[in-house]
Amino acid sequence: MSGPYSGLRVVDTTGLAGAYATRLLAGMGAEVIRVEPPEGSPIRQLSPFTEAIEPPENSLWWSYLAMGAHSVVIEVEDTDSLTRLLAEADVVFEDQLPGTPNAASELVTPKTIRTRILPFGLTGPKRHWRSSNLVAWAASGILYTTGFADRAPVAPAAPVQLAYHASAASALVGTLLALRSRRLTGVAQDVEISMQEVALSIAPETGVPMFMDDRVHRERSGNRRDLGRPFGLYPCRDGFVSIIVLMPRHWIAMAQWVSEITGNESITEAVFTDNAVRVEALDLIDDWIEELTTLHTRLELFEEGQSRGIPITPVNTIDALVDDPHLRAADFWDSTVLQNGAEVMIPGAPFRSSSAWWSMTPAPRLGEHTDRYLA
Amino acid sequence: MTANQNNLPLDGIRVFELGIAIASPFCGKLMAHFGADVLKIESQTSPDVVRILGSAWLKDREDLAPIASDTSPYVSEMNASKRSVGLELKTPEGKAVAMQLLAECDVFIANFGARALAELGFDYESAAAVNPNIVYVQLPGFGSNEEMPYYPFVAWGPNQAPLVGMDDFTGHADDPPAGIATVAPPDYMSAFHAAIAVITGLEQRDATGKGVHVDISQFETTLALLGPFVMDYDLTGAVHSRIGNRSMWGAPQGVYPCTGHERWIAISATEAQDWEAFSPLLGSSVDADFDDPSVRVSDQDRLDEQIAAWSKEFEAEDLAGRLQAAGIAAHVVSTNEDLLHDTHLTSRHWYQIAESKRLGRDIFTNSPVKLSRSSGRWTGAGPSMGEHTRDVLSEVVGMSSEDIDDLISVGGAFEQIQPEITTSRPWDDWIHLLIPGTEDARDR
Numbered sequence: 025m026s027g028p029y030s031g032l033r034v035v036d037t038t039g040l041a042g043a044y045a046t047r048l049l050a051g052m053g054a055e056v057i058r059v060e061p062p063e064g065s066p067i068r069q070l071s072p073f074t075e076a077i078e079p080p081e082n083s084l085w086w087s088y089l090a091m092g093a094h095s096v097v098i099e100v101e102d103t104d105s106l107t108r109l110l111a112e113a114d115v116v117f118e119d120q121l122p123g124t125p126n127a128a129s130e131l132v133t134p135k136t137i138r139t140r141i142l143p144f145g146l147t148g149p150k151r152h153w154r155s156s157n158l159v160a161w162a163a164s165g166i167l168y169t170t171g172f173a174d175r176a177p178v179a180p181a182a183p184v185q186l187a188y189h190a191s192a193a194s195a196l197v198g199t200l201l202a203l204r205s206r207r208l209t210g211v212a213q214d215v216e217i218s219m220q221e222v223a224l225s226i227a228p229e230t231g232v233p234m235f236m237d238d239r240v241h242r243e244r245s246g247n248r249r250d251l252g253r254p255f256g257l258y259p260c261r262d263g264f265v266s267i268i269v270l271m272p273r274h275w276i277a278m279a280q281w282v283s284e285i286t287g288n289e290s291i292t293e294a295v296f297t298d299n300a301v302r303v304e305a306l307d308l309i310d311d312w313i314e315e316l317t318t319l320h321t322r323l324e325l326f327e328e329g330q331s332r333g334i335p336i337t338p339v340n341t342i343d344a345l346v347d348d349p350h351l352r353a354a355d356f357w358d359s360t361v362l363q364n365g366a367e368v369m370i371p372g373a374p375f376r377s378s379s380a381w382w383s384m385t386p387a388p389r390l391g392e393h394t395d396r397y398l399a
Numbered sequence: 400m401t402a403n404q405n406n407l408p409l410d411g412i413r414v415f416e417l418g419i420a421i422a423s424p425f426c427g428k429l430m431a432h433f434g435a436d437v438l439k440i441e442s443q444t445s446p447d448v449v450r451i452l453g454s455a456w457l458k459d460r461e462d463l464a465p466i467a468s469d470t471s472p473y474v475s476e477m478n479a480s481k482r483s484v485g486l487e488l489k490t491p492e493g494k495a496v497a498m499q500l501l502a503e504c505d506v507f508i509a510n511f512g513a514r515a516l517a518e519l520g521f522d523y524e525s526a527a528a529v530n531p532n533i534v535y536v537q538l539p540g541f542g543s544n545e546e547m548p549y550y551p552f553v554a555w556g557p558n559q560a561p562l563v564g565m566d567d568f569t570g571h572a573d574d575p576p577a578g579i580a581t582v583a584p585p586d587y588m589s590a591f592h593a594a595i596a597v598i599t600g601l602e603q604r605d606a607t608g609k610g611v612h613v614d615i616s617q618f619e620t621t622l623a624l625l626g627p628f629v630m631d632y633d634l635t636g637a638v639h640s641r642i643g644n645r646s647m648w649g650a651p652q653g654v655y656p657c658t659g660h661e662r663w664i665a666i667s668a669t670e671a672q673d674w675e676a677f678s679p680l681l682g683s684s685v686d687a688d689f690d691d692p693s694v695r696v697s698d699q700d701r702l703d704e705q706i707a708a709w710s711k712e713f714e715a716e717d718l719a720g721r722l723q724a725a726g727i728a729a730h731v732v733s734t735n736e737d738l739l740h741d742t743h744l745t746s747r748h749w750y751q752i753a754e755s756k757r758l759g760r761d762i763f764t765n766s767p768v769k770l771s772r773s774s775g776r777w778t779g780a781g782p783s784m785g786e787h788t789r790d791v792l793s794e795v796v797g798m799s800s801e802d803i804d805d806l807i808s809v810g811g812a813f814e815q816i817q818p819e820i821t822t823s824r825p826w827d828d829w830i831h832l833l834i835p836g837t838e839d840a841r842d843r
Contacts, residue, residue, distance in 0.1 A: 028599050044624070048595065070648055072631040072639075084634075088626035143728070145769075150743040154728035155667075158644055158652060162665035162730040165738050167654070170569065171577045176654045177663060177732055179644050180579040181568040189624050190584075193591035198768040200598040201433055205408040205773055207602075214771035221749060224738075225767040226587040232750060232833070233472040233762050235735040236826045238455035242735050247566070247578035257566065257578050264576060266561040330552045337554075337562040339576055342632045342639060345564055345622065350549040354542060356619050357629075369633035374592055374623035376542070378523075378612040379603060 027053020028381055032203070035059060035113045036093070037128045039066040040185060041141040041219075042117035043089040044192035045199070050092025051373065051382050057109065057397065058093045059128070061100055064390050065090070074362060080390050081363040088370060090387035091360060096398065097391035100126075105398050107131045115139060115199055121154070122146050129214075137202045138214045141195050145218030155219050160187035164223035165230035165242070172246040191222045253302035253309040254278070257339055258317045264339035265317055265325045272297050277332045278313075286315045323349075361386045407434025407773045412601065413795070414438060415504040416481070417521060420448045421556060421586040422538045422617065423510035424477035426593040430506070431480035432766045432775040438504070438791060439481045440497065441784050442488065443813055449473040450784060456825050466757055466783075466820050474781035475763040479753060484792070485785030485813035488519050492811030499796045502529045505604075506536070506597055510589075513539035514551055523612040532610040534600030538589045542616035554617060556583030563621040564628075571643040584624075585617040592620050650695040651677075654732055655707045657715035663732035664715050666706070666722060676725045684709035745835060752834050755780035756815070759823045762830065783815045 030053035036046040037059045050056040058065060064080035067089060073082040080086075098105045103126050110116060110128060115137045120127045122142070129138040140146065143155030144163075161167040161179040164187075171178040180186060198215035206212045224231060230242050247264075248256030254267040269275050279291045291312050295301055302309050317325060322338035329336035338344065346369070351357065358372040373382040412435040418424040424439070424447075431437040441447060446468065454470035457463055463470075484500070487493035501507065507526050509516055516522055516537065523535050523543075537543060540554020557580050560566055565584055570577030596613040604610055622629075628639045646652040649669030657664050668677045671692060678690065685705040688694050695702055710718060715731040722729035731737060738744065748765060755761040761780035769775075792798045792812070806812045831837040 028603055052599065070627075072627060072635075072637065072647075074634055084627040084630045088630060144743060145747055148743045148746040150723075153723045153730075154726065155730075156646075156652070156669075156728045158646075158654075158665050158667050159728045159730045162654070162663075162732045165733050165735050166582050167665060168663070168732045168734050169581050170579055171571075172574065175571060175574065176644070176656075178570055178577055178641075178654070179665075180582050181565040181584070182644055183568050183628070183639060183642060183647055184565065184624055186565075186584055186624065190587060190591070193588065193595070194767045197429065197591060197594045197598070198770060200595060200602075201408040201768070201773070202770055204598060204602060205406075205770070208408070209406065211772065213773065216769040216771070217767065218747070220744075221747070221765070222767045224744075224749070225764055226584070227582050228473070228476050228764065229581045230735050230738075231476075231764060232735065232738050233476055233764065235739060236762070236833075237472045237824065240455070242581070245580070247570075247576060247580075249580050256580065257561065257576060259575075264561075264566075266558050266566065266578070268555065268558050330549075333553065335553045335555055335558050337558045339561040339566050340564050341567050342564060342625070342628050345625070346629060346632055350541060350547055350618070351622075354544065354547050354616075354619070356622070366634075368630045370626050371623045371629055372619065374615075374620045375596055376614040376616070377596070379609070381599070381611075381613075 026380065027051070027383060028379070029054035032114050033057070033112055034115045034117070035110055035128065036117045038117050038119040038141060040188045041119035042139070042192050042195060043067060044189040045196035046093060046117060047089050047091060048196055048374070051384050053383070056093040057393070058090055058095050058388070059106065059109065060095055060097050060390060062097055068390070076366060077362060077364050087360065087362055087368075087387045091384050093388055094393035094396070095388035095391055097394045098398075103131060109397055110136065114203070117141070117195065122151055135212050137199060137206065137212045139195050139199045139217070140214065141191050141217045141219065143218070144220050146216050157185045157187045158182065160219040160223045163220040164227050166223065166227040169230050169242045169244055171244045173244045177244060187219055187223050190226055191217050191219045194222050248310070250303055250306065252299050253306045254313045258310070258313055260317045260320055260322055260325055262321045263341065265322055265336055266339055267313065267329070267334070267336045269335065270299060274334055275299070275302070277334050281329070281332055281334070282312055282316045285319065286312075288312055288315065358384070360384070363389060407776065409434035412436070412506060413504045414506040414508060415501050416440060417509035417511055417516070418447065419510060421477060421583060422590050423508050423593065425587060425590040426508055426597070427481060428477055428479055429594050429766060429768065430597065432777065433773065434776070435506070437481040438500070439478055439483045439782065440488070441483050441485050443485065443784070444487060444489065446784070449477060463820065463822055465817050466822070469757040469783040475755070475761045476781070478781040479751070479763045480776065480778045481782060482787035482791055483782035483784055485788045487811055487813070488521070490809070490811045492806055492809050494520065496792065496796060496798070496806060496811060498529050500791070501526060501533070503795050504530065504533070505601065506534045508536050508538070508593060508597065510538040512554070513537065513541070513543040514545070527610070527612075532604055532608060534597060534604055534610050536593050536596045536600065536613045536615065538593050538615045538617060540617050542619065543614045549618070556586045559583065559585035559617055559621070563618060564625060565621075568641050570641045572641060576641065585621040588624065589615050589617045589620045645699060649692070650699045651702050651706055653703050653706070655703070655710040657710055657713055657718060659714070662715045664710060664718050665730055665732055667728040673727055676727055680721065680725060681706070681709055739833070745833065748835070750834050751777050752830065752837055753777040753780045756786055756818070757783045757821055759821065759827065760830070761824070762834065785813045786815045788812055788814045
């Protein structure tokens, strides 16, 4: 593999927690080795599966997140093999709770950077607590504020596993800083990530500094917020669009549009240019906005609204994203090959670089590289 | 706080940041914490949104109105340890000095819209013309290729999340999408990718002498998280969507009510060994057939109802402790008041405090990235607008005091306004309760 991290050896003993980080490292040329037990990584147990392939090669999560990696099978109790594999590692990713016996981080030499992704960190009263994507959001304040007031709170984009991916991305930032530091000083160091802290760091609105400042107890407000009008999700012919109008010029364009399409003359009255007035009359404003939005599709409203300079976006579903004209034109989508030879569409590189930084190969079969590393 | 200042990975790196709101500023704050000299270039005519937000307690304080731009909690939250340089890029004089400053920087980061950045004359080609080896990382909503359909479109955190599919994935299965207005994944995911790109670019430059241009389209970057769902749609046509708090991979997982008004607990017990630990705690509150994992999945409605009837009898904190003691992932669904009293977070020094020229001192959250030897630094809270203009133009660009005066007088630059006005936040008196080891205001 070529790329900026060509020559770097990374051993990943995590499940979902580190997967997005080592996927990026593999894409940027590192030699990523996934250590798996004989029954396979926990990621291989995650649906959706493809029916055309037998387990343990059928998980699409594995086929995506383990791209570019090598697979080495080691029995859990076989610390000799793990120690041998780790001897030449520049970095090891680990998600074991502190104190776990035979953890990879205890078997490495001092030159290896140990990146640990933990539920609540290495210290503090909750250091032995377990977590999950859902539990991390619960501990961040965001879960409580997401959802409708009369329903149980919900995690943001739960199926996406955002808390894991954001933790992995943070872990990669720390790892790259530690690698730079090792190159400059000759000394390796440890990287520590607490999933709770990552979730908190990307959720400042419900965080303590904001709360101290305004003393406002945050509640769930459904899919609209009373900071402005229109503000939030509005139904349309094929789903929903998101409209956020705060600035006077955005409102004037919005009111003009509604008036042109629905014949509503009241909406263009000057009094409504004041956001506070619109918030006072929010049900009326919402009704008027919906008279426009329900006539059109997401994409029609997005393109027409944006051309009028209004902050409006479609509430996209997976099928809409795959068909999105911008992503098609930008040639964003890529593909990979599954173990049965089938080609399948995947998101492309997460960034575009003027240097050749990104290339990918398919995910490995269970134990495909065991002999190469342990024979 | 500043244990190893002499040995930080980004020591000696100077960053030119054109940031608004979150994406670029959050990346810059990480860089500053790990040693970079991050110069936040600011404008009074088109200020960063955090300069417009102000502060809740300031509303009735007309005497403090002139300094409102320095008081939003987001100023420190997104900009701690940076230096603020007031330069008006739309004036020829300000622009010329900004270009001289850029020539002395190692890194450029910006999350202005690509078109706005190009119109200002800070696209990659313009930057590389004065600094050919610059590590240039931009985070526009839709990429910097002007040929692409959405290039001119308006992107903003709360509107980007629905665009990239996050809102459709949020909510209970039978409800409309709930939306995730209080968190903006595209901003933060692009910020993390920007940090990755900056460090990678610096390593490449050190090795080869060559800079790089990295274009991070927030649209594309966030979609990189949706791989398995895109693949399943391509293979089978299945359109995955919201499923509440449930897991795709086992049961039970959910948010359950506890004793009291709006008290909830989140529990994840999706694996076989989790049920072995959970079942004795539940006892006869759940039906015996749930010992079969396939029944737990196929009849989640009944299981969740029975767990909810059981959980209601417990205080949330108490139940979280009991479940974790049994090895089950669980946590109170924390409100912002709960976070204020979260002793785990305070024991880990999650809230940090540093000097502020305007507010005396200010708090902000720590870095989510922790290194064991290079523990990072917080040299200051968020800067006042233009606080470091004179220092930076003199020290980095080598301008004389008279030249700086001239630049300010023609409107090309500005300094901190009315430095004699200082105040403190209303809660400054009890900050020591939140941050262990902080001076009690009464002892000053």
